[in-house]
Amino acid sequence: MIYGNISDVDLLGIDRVLRRGSGEILVDSENILFVRDSVSNAFFLACKDREAGLALLDGYSGAGCDLLAVTDYETGLEAFERYGYSEKLECYQVAYFGEKPRPGTGLTVRTAGEGDFPMLTESYRMISPEELAKVVARGDILIGFYQGRPVGFVGEHLEGSMGLLYVFPEYRRRGFGTLLQMHQIARTMEAGFIPFGQVEKDNLKSLNLQKKLGMTVSDNLIVWMWK
Numbered sequence: 425m426i427y428g429n430i431s432d433v434d435l436l437g438i439d440r441v442l443r444r445g446s447g448e449i450l451v452d453s454e455n456i457l458f459v460r461d462s463v464s465n466a467f468f469l470a471c472k473d474r475e476a477g478l479a480l481l482d483g484y485s486g487a488g489c490d491l492l493a494v495t496d497y498e499t500g501l502e503a504f505e506r507y508g509y510s511e512k513l514e515c516y517q518v519a520y521f522g523e524k525p526r527p528g529t530g531l532t533v534r535t536a537g538e539g540d541f542p543m544l545t546e547s548y549r550m551i552s553p554e555e556l557a558k559v560v561a562r563g564d565i566l567i568g569f570y571q572g573r574p575v576g577f578v579g580e581h582l583e584g585s586m587g588l589l590y591v592f593p594e595y596r597r598r599g600f601g602t603l604l605q606m607h608q609i610a611r612t613m614e615a616g617f618i619p620f621g622q623v624e625k626d627n628l629k630s631l632n633l634q635k636k637l638g639m640t641v642s643d644n645l646i647v648w649m650w651k
Contacts, residue, residue, distance in 0.1 A: 433519045433642040434495045436620040438468045440584035443617065456480055463562075464582035466491040474499045481507060490651045493583075500647025509649040515622040516631065517646055518639040524613045525637075527606040530599075536565035536577060544577065548590050551581075558582060566611065568604045570595070578604040586612065586621035605637060622648070 432439075441447030441461040447468075451458040456477060457470040467489050471477030477499045481489070485507040492509070494500030504512045536544060541560055545553050559565055565579035565588060576591035586608050591601045612619040623630045625645055634641065 433517050433620070433640055434644055434646060435470060436517065436519055436618055437493055437583060437585060438470060438495075440617060440620070441466075441468070444584065451480060461583055464491065466493060466583045468493045468495075469499070469503075470495045471499055472496075474502070478502060478506065492649050494647045494649075495644070497645040497647060500649070504647065504649045509651050512647055512649040513622070514625045514645050514647055516625060517620060517622055517642040518631075518634045519618055519620040519642075520609050520613075520637070520639050521618065522638045524610050525606040527603050527610065531568045531570055531575070531603040531607070533566040533568050533604075533607045535563050536560050536567050536579075540565075540567060543574070547592070548577075548588060550588075555582065559588065566604070566607055568600060568607065570600065575600045576604055578608045580608070580612070584617070584620075586619055602633065602637065605633075609637070622646070 438447065438457065438459050441459060441463070442449070446463045447459045447461050449457070449459050455471060455473040458480060459468045461468070465488070467484070469477055469481065469492065474496065477494070477496065481503055492503065494503055538560065541557065544556060544560065544565065548556065559579055559582060565577055567577045568575050574592070575595040577588065578586070579588035581587050586605070589601060589604060591604070609619040623634060631641065
């Protein structure tokens with residue numbers, strides 16, 4: 425999937441929501457692809473013309489467009505300043521195009537359920553408890569176990585990107601984060617999708633981990649923003 429000069433990796437968020445049937449194309453023209461996802465309530469903008477992209481957003485800035493991803497970095501930065509968003513994430517998008525990984529027997533995993541929710545909310549504060557509850561309800565978090573004890577978890581955000589990776593402090597620096605992500609990659613591939621995620625632009629440790637796992641890193645930065 426290629427849109428103008430935007431690479432496949434940059435567009436995987438849009439590709440995912442369209443392929444799973446939750447994405448609605450609002451605008452599809454030579455210069456703009458604008459999509460809304462009904463699961464995450466996120467909007468995605470890919471544009472070749474910055475002014476055209478911003479002109480389109482002028483009509484949506486007050487229409488519930490509270491969570492927005494822009495694949496063109498400069499357009500994203502201007503949109504953040506222009507439309508009153510409170511926070512943003514400037515990140516590289518990473519994707520796995522290799523063979524399905526074989527995590528081995530060092531870690532077993534199971535899908536998190538409602539009974540795991542207190543443990544998850546106590547450990548992971550990067551998203552709201554309400555959003556985390558939706559992720560759990562969708563069956564999108566895996567808990568990893570080593571010798572019968574939970575060591576951490578990993579999952580999929582509502583819009584389809586991999587994330588929610590957390591290893592309990594006593595089990596860090598033992599390779600469990602890598603194993604958890606390998607399980608998530610395999611699970612995503614079994615569901616018929618390309619595994620992808622985002623890494624903050626200055627998080628060199630995480631970028632190096634993604635490269636170690638064989639992930640392709642986008643050449644361009646994308647911008648997520650929310651109100």
